[in-house]
């Protein structure tokens with residue numbers, strides 16, 4: 422069995438168990454991390470929006486309240502998370518089971534791509550960023566929010582989690598993520614770092630494809 426399929430099994434086990442209680446259990450954390458993402462979105466074109474690793478669809482729900490005309494699409498690897506997302510948004514969004522590193526969409530389709538709280542799980546984060554670059558339109562926008570290894574607790578967590586059953590793969594620092602984005606063909610528009618409480622340190626990076 423490859424490292425990637427062991428990782429996927431862990432992910433499915435962890436998030437299938439968590440799906441029914443995810444929204445409630447992580448409510449305060451999610452509120453802060455979505456706020457960091459939404460702060461970057463004001464005024465951006467969003468006719469076609471993709472949320473990569475959309476989980477239970479909360480970010481897409483918040484986006485649907487801002488834009489009633491957008492085509493909203495979410496993709497996630499775990500069916501149990503997508504079930505909650507579908508119940509939440511009904512026909513307002515389309516949800517697909519799939520992997521960030523193999524996006525089943527045509528080139529340059531989405532104007533806005535988001536991903537929150539998920540990059541640290543991707544078995545091939547560089548491949549996922551290249552796929553996002555492929556499906557995002559010229560002049561489009563990518564907004565990624567995730568744990569940030571530039572904070573001491575997040576650095577420690579990145580060391581500890583591989584010794585547990587948790588599906589975590591790798592937590593990026595801000596500079597590391599900016600380099601990975603540059604390698605995938607993005608230019609950086611802005612970066613924000615925030616400690617949302619005594620433990621969690623997050624970053625949001627807003628990027629656009631370079632032509």
Ligand SMILES: C[S@@+](CC[C@H](N)C(=O)[O-])C[C@H]1O[C@@H](n2cnc3c(N)ncnc32)[C@H](O)[C@@H]1O
Nearest residue numbers: 474475476497498499502520521537538539542
């Ligand atoms: C912490 S949850 C975040 C969900 C949502 N984005 C949010 O902020 O609430 C992580 C999500 O990433 C998904 N995920 C992890 N690795 C993935 C991958 N390679 N491709 C697609 N989804 C993935 C998991 O299934 C899970 O739903």
